[in-house]
Amino acid sequence: xxxxxxxxxxxxxxxxxxxxxxxxxxxxxxxxxxxxxxxxxxxxxxxxxxxxxxxxxxxxxxxxxxxxxxxxxxxxxxxxxxxxxxxxxxxxxxxxxxxxxxxxxxxxxxxxxxxxxxxxxxxxxxxxxxxxxxxxxxxxxxxxxxxxxxxxxxxxxxxxxxxxxxxxxxxxxxxxxxxxxxxxxxxxxxxxxxxxxxxxxxxxxxxxxxxxxxxxxxxxxxxxxxxxxxxxxxxxxxxxxxxxxxxxxxxxxxxxxxxxxxxxxxxxxxxxxxxxxxxxxxxxxxxxxxxxxxxxxxxxxxxxxxxxxxxxxxxxxxxxxxx
Amino acid sequence: xxxxxxxxxxxxxxxxxxxxxxxxxxxxxxxxxxxxxxxxxxxxxxxxxxxxxxxxxxxxxxxxxxxxxxxxxxxxxxxxxxxxxxxxxxxxxxxxxxxxxxxxxxxxxxxxxxxxxxxxxxxxxxxxxxxxxxxxxxxxxxxxxxxxxxxxxxxxxxxxxxxxxxxxxxxxxxxxxxxxxxxxxxxxxxxxxxxxxxxxxxxxxxxxxxxxxxxxxxxxxxxxxxxxxxxxxxxxxxxxxxxxxxxxxxxxxxxxxxxxxxxxxxxxxxxxxxxxxxxxxxxxxxxxxxxxxx
Numbered sequence: 001x002x003x004x005x006x007x008x009x010x011x012x013x014x015x016x017x018x019x020x021x022x023x024x025x026x027x028x029x030x031x032x033x034x035x036x037x038x039x040x041x042x043x044x045x046x047x048x049x050x051x052x053x054x055x056x057x058x059x060x061x062x063x064x065x066x067x068x069x070x071x072x073x074x075x076x077x078x079x080x081x082x083x084x085x086x087x088x089x090x091x092x093x094x095x096x097x098x099x100x101x102x103x104x105x106x107x108x109x110x111x112x113x114x115x116x117x118x119x120x121x122x123x124x125x126x127x128x129x130x131x132x133x134x135x136x137x138x139x140x141x142x143x144x145x146x147x148x149x150x151x152x153x154x155x156x157x158x159x160x161x162x163x164x165x166x167x168x169x170x171x172x173x174x175x176x177x178x179x180x181x182x183x184x185x186x187x188x189x190x191x192x193x194x195x196x197x198x199x200x201x202x203x204x205x206x207x208x209x210x211x212x213x214x215x216x217x218x219x220x221x222x223x224x225x226x227x228x229x230x231x232x233x234x235x236x237x238x239x240x241x242x243x244x245x246x247x248x249x250x251x252x253x254x255x256x257x258x259x260x261x262x263x264x265x266x267x268x269x270x271x272x273x274x275x276x277x278x279x280x281x282x283x284x285x286x287x288x289x290x291x292x293x294x295x296x297x298x299x300x301x302x303x304x305x306x307x308x309x310x311x312x313x314x315x316x317x318x319x320x321x322x323x
Numbered sequence: 324x325x326x327x328x329x330x331x332x333x334x335x336x337x338x339x340x341x342x343x344x345x346x347x348x349x350x351x352x353x354x355x356x357x358x359x360x361x362x363x364x365x366x367x368x369x370x371x372x373x374x375x376x377x378x379x380x381x382x383x384x385x386x387x388x389x390x391x392x393x394x395x396x397x398x399x400x401x402x403x404x405x406x407x408x409x410x411x412x413x414x415x416x417x418x419x420x421x422x423x424x425x426x427x428x429x430x431x432x433x434x435x436x437x438x439x440x441x442x443x444x445x446x447x448x449x450x451x452x453x454x455x456x457x458x459x460x461x462x463x464x465x466x467x468x469x470x471x472x473x474x475x476x477x478x479x480x481x482x483x484x485x486x487x488x489x490x491x492x493x494x495x496x497x498x499x500x501x502x503x504x505x506x507x508x509x510x511x512x513x514x515x516x517x518x519x520x521x522x523x524x525x526x527x528x529x530x531x532x533x534x535x536x537x538x539x540x541x542x543x544x545x546x547x548x549x550x551x552x553x554x555x556x557x558x559x560x561x562x563x564x565x566x567x568x569x570x571x572x573x574x575x576x577x578x579x580x581x582x583x584x585x586x587x588x589x590x591x592x593x594x595x596x597x598x599x600x601x602x603x604x605x606x607x608x609x610x611x612x613x614x615x616x617x
Contacts (some may be wrong), residue, residue: 078405090424091400091449098449104398108450109394116451119398170351170396189394191366191421196366197359201399205414205424209401214417236352237359 015277048088059301089204092273098122106244111185140300259286268303352533366420377427396452399424404445438498461560466589476603477520484520523593530566562586
């Protein structure tokens with residue numbers, strides 16, 4: 001299966017493709033066989049954890065700093081009237097250049113049914129920007145809801161570890177269904193229906209223009225995530241993620257997996273927002289020596305931080321080989 | 324997907340427990356999706372009830388009783404809010420449903436006095452939700468002023484006005500050309516002393532511009548006008564917006580009263596500056612005059 005089609009399949013909610021023997025390259029088969037013959041011992045795991053500790057926070061720190069910086073740039077641009085980044089995340093001007101959030105622009109175009117040149121310019125600019133930067137990088141490196149949701153997730157996991165809450169999964173295909181429903185609603189009703197409930201827009205505006213009762217809705221979504229379903233909004237609902245995910249299929253910024261030293265202990269999948277993209281890290285699933293993580297990946301780098309064997313890393317380029 | 328697997332006889336069937344889990348997940352998912360779409364559609368309520376109708380910034384693409392085009396085209400970014408020198412524009416909250424994040428003006432708190440001259444909000448709008456065809460304040464049609472409480476009108480009572488138009492704590496600002504051409508100042512810092520109250524006429528941005536244009540025309544060719552628009556004179560409003568005129572009262576008496584003319588753009592400055600509380604003059608958003616052919 002090609003990177004492109006498998007990426008889209010997973011993004012729209014299909015379970016990751018389980019490769020047959022014929023699909024696994026000779027190189028990868030050799031590694032799989034080697035690991036089968038020489039299984040990792042408990043001592044091997046311990047030795048690796050010894051040297052790597054419990055995972056770093058390098059990418060998380062960089063990401064949080066970026067996310068906060070971008071959102072604060074909006075705030076201070078308005079507050080101090082320095083006009084560097086005017087507007088909100090739905091649409092803005094960066095030193096005068098139009099930028100439009102792809103999903104908001106799509107909603108407006110579907111509802112309004114006219115195209116205005118400035119919006120086209122803004123949309124194309126942002127499209128190119130996120131092709132270069134990794135598509136769903138928007139989610140984990142820019143979206144303010146992602147950061148708050150990350151903190152809610154920590155609370156959820158803490159409560160779950162004490163058996164106070166359990167994670168209720170939804171069928172991942174629902175995100176694609178909702179995407180279509182919201183697109184159709186915009187087209188048919190003539191209103192940007194999704195914008196009404198988008199925590200990204202609500203939070204961005206609340207940060208810049210001051211809080212309002214719309215924050216109650218964001219709070220409710222967070223409560224659901226803490227007490228009922230881990231990262232529910234980003235995983236099962238948000239159409240913004242799908243829009244940027246599709247853009248990300250074209251992006252050269254990807255997380256790359258190398259099967260050679262991987263212990264298949266699955267730490268990466270445990271921290272991941274979208275663990276289906278890491279299915280190749282399951283023992284025997286890698287079809288190639290080096291593999292690119294699918295486009296539903298938000299490039300948050302949590303797997304890179306936690307991986308005890310350095311089998312995951314950021315890479316620039318399409319299917320570039322390591323070493 | 325688990326459901327799909329059960330469809331293929333070659334694969335082993337799911338255990339009863341797994342089946343039950345899959346069934347529950349399906350029900351949960353259906354409920355969540357329905358709830359999500361249902362909740363977002365609640366945003367329709369304030370719109371169909373007309374509760375989301377507001378005085379909008381200049382050039383808003385709407386008709387007097389239908390804001391659908393405006394709500395659809397607005398990308399809810401607030402760039403119009405950011406450029407407004409008098410901070411007249413605010414963003415609607417979630418109680419306005421689909422109108423959440425769209426700009427509106429509460430004229431009594433702070434009206435648009437066009438002190439940006441160039442309609443900055445229109446220029447800032449990235450989606451054309453504020454119509455870019457608009458060039459000058461006089462081209463705008465936001466609403467139409469109405470003398471809603473003639474009995475409260477100081478002019479009709481024959482009274483003058485002395486002091487701060489809206490009291491010492493009022494935070495609204497206006498541009499007073501004769502004091503500072505470029506920066507609006509607090510209305511509270513600009514007390515008046517009027518023999519007969521004519522604040523609504525005196526502060527009307529359209530009337531101010533007409534007066535300026537008349538003054539320039541009187542000077543004529545003596546000095547070179549700075550801007551092309553000034554030379555051509557097309558930023559001069561073609562018709563008056565409001566005037567204080569001798570009017571016959573219901574009891575037959577003749578009194579000076581504000582009379583709204585077809586040049587009124589509905590900016591709301593008259594409603595903002597009117598001293599009585601509540602004001603004697605307000606802006607109706609369900610009435611506008613037809614744009615004069617320019």
